[in-house]
Amino acid sequence: MEPFTQHTGWVATLNRANVDTDQIIPKQFMKLITRTGFGKHAFNDWRYLPNGDMDKNFELNQEHAQGASVLITRNNFGCGSSREHAVWAIKQYGFRTLVAPRVVQGDSTIPGFADIFRNNCLKNGVLTIELDTETVDKLFAAMSNQPRAEATIDLPAQTFTLHTKTPIQVAFDIDPATKDQLIQGLDEIALTLQSDTDITTFEKQHNVQWTAKT
C-alpha cells in the first residue's frame, strides 16, 4: 500500500450528506475485474449529463475544483454498498484525503464516514479525517470565500491546514493503529501472516466441527 505521511493538494467541496457508494461508482462500472479504470467514472451520474457532457453545475466539475486531491464533504460519506470500487474510483480520480464532520445530535452521533467505506479507504492509503461540525462548517465557509485553495495534511503531526488567505489549521484525531498503518504503508496480509503460528494454534482448539460439511 502507498504510504501516507504529508500531503499538499487542491481542495474540492461536496456539500451533501449521506453520499452513498452507488453515487461514487454506479453499478454499471463495477463489472471490471481489474483494480484500475474507475477514476473516470467516479460520481458518474452527477458528473456527466445524459449526452455525456460534463454537468457544469456539479461541484467537482467547477474550475476551481480541478486537480483537487482533498475533498471536504458532509456526514455519513460512503454509506451503503461495501464496494471497494468506490475507493478505487475516488483515489484514481485523484483524492488522497477526505474530510467530513462528526455530527452530534442530542445523545446520538452521525459519523463522518460509513464503516466499511472508511476501512476500504485505509486499505488503499486514502486518509479519512473526521472533524467536528463547527470546524467543517468553517472550512466550507472559507472555501466559499476562496474557492481555489490548497490544504496540507501532516499525518504524523495530525494537523490539517487549509491555506486560505487566513489559513485555518486544525488538529485531528486518528486511531494510533490506523495512523501507523497509513504512515508505514504496511502490507496488512503480510502482517497477519506474521501471526501464522498463532492462527494455526487457534485453529487446533477452535471447534469448527459443525462448520465443515458432514
Next chain:
Amino acid sequence: MAKTLFEKIWDRHVVKTRKDGVTLLYIDRHLVHEVTSPQAFDGLRETGRPVRRPELTYATMDHNIPTDETRLAIQDPIAKAQVDALRNNCKEFGVKLYDLDSNQQGIVHIIGPELGLTLPGTTIVCGDSHTSTHGAFGALAFGIGTSEVEHVLATQCLPQKKAKTFKVSFDGQLKPGVSAKDMILKLIGEIGAAGGTGYVLEYCGEAIRSLSMEARMTICNMSIEAGARAGIIAPDEVTLEYITSSDRPYAPKGAALEEAKALWKTLQTDEGATFDREIHIDVSNLTPQITWGTSPGMVTDVAGNVPALDAVPGYSASDVQKSLDYMGLKPGTPMTDVTIDVVFIGSCTNARIEDLRQAAAIFRGKKVASSVTALVVPGSQQVKAQAEAEGLDSIFIEAGCQWRQSGCSMCLGMNNDQLKPQQRCASTSNRNFEGRQGKGGRTHLVSPQMAAAAAIEGKFVDITTWSEVS
C-alpha cells in the same frame, strides 16, 4: 462478567490481540460472489499466496447475472467475463462454487442459510454489505471490501477493532398486514441511516421472538441501512427448527448437532450485560412503512405525507430538497396519491419463500394494473422450485407479473433489470439511493404485501385498510 451475545461470539474467535490493540478475528465462513472477488484472487496470484481454508469458502454468482432466458448464455461480455473469472478462480483455488446451473444457486445471503452454512455462533463475512442478514441466526456476520476479501482468503482472519453494542428492543405484537420490513424501516427512520455506525445491533423483544427465521433475516439484512455492519438475534427454538427441519447439507447432524446445540444454548446476552446504547420501539401500533426519499432513513407511514423540508430529523432542508427533486415529489403529498410504474419483488431482503407467499396472497385472483410492470424474482433456485411446487408462480403469472430466475436483479440493476429515468418503483429491496435501480429511477422501499397491492392499484395503498385485502 456478564457479556452480550456479540461479545461471546467475538471472544470465541479472537486469535490474538496485537500490541497496537487490533484483534485478529477468526472467520468461520467466507462467502464469495462475482463482483467483489476477482481483484482479491488476482492479489493472491500476484503474491503467490494460496487460499488458507478453501473448505470454509463458498462462492456463487448472483449480482450481475440475467434473470431471464439468457441466464445461462450471458450476452453482456463484461458481465460474462466477471462470471467466468469467478469460475476460473474457484477452480484454481479449490473453492466450492454454486454455479448458474446448480439447483442451489441463488443470492449469496439466501443460499447461505438454505445450505446450512449459516449457523449460530459462527463468524461469517462476504464482500457484500448485506452479509448482516446471517446475524438472524446468532452469527456475527458483516460485509467487507475486496482487500479484506483477499485478507480472509489468505489468512482466514481479519484485523478488527471491536464494535460497540446497541440493543434494539421491539416490544408488542405486529398487527396483520405489518411485517418485519416495516419494523426495520421504522428503526432506520428513528435512528437514521448512520445511527448504527460503529455498533453491532442486537435485536430482541417480544416482536422479534414471534418472527420466523425468514422475517428475522429481513430485519438483520437492513442493519447496514442504519449504518451497522452487523445485526444479531439470539438463537432459539425457531432457529433450531429452521436448521434441522430441512435438508441443509452443511448443518451439523447427529452427535455434532448435539454438541452444537450445547454451544448454541449459551448464545444469549447475559442478565446484567450492558450495551453502549439502547432503544425501545413499540410495534403494536406500527403501520406499513414506505420511503419517500433517497436515503433509507427518509421513511414514513404509508398513511402519511411527504414531509416538509425542515421536518426530517437528521437531514438538512437542502438534502431533503435534493432528494425530493430527484424523486419528483412535493412536501405534503399523501403517499397513497403516489402512482408507480414498476414493482420489484425480490432481493436478499425479501425474496425468500415466505415473502413470495405473502405477495402471492395479495395477487391471488387479481391483476396487475395496466400501467405497471411487475417483476417477481425468487432469491434462489430452491425458493423458485418451492414457489413453483406451491403454485405461486401461476398466481404471479396470471396476475400479470413476470416470473424470473434467481439473482440480485433490480435491487441494484447490474444486469438488464433496470428502471428507466423517472420510472417510479415499489421495491421490496433495501436501498432507495439515487440511480440504484437504474439511472434516474425512483425507488420506494416497502414490504412484499405493500408492493403487491401497489402493483394492483397502480399506486401505493395502505394494506391494513385496503378494501381489496382478503
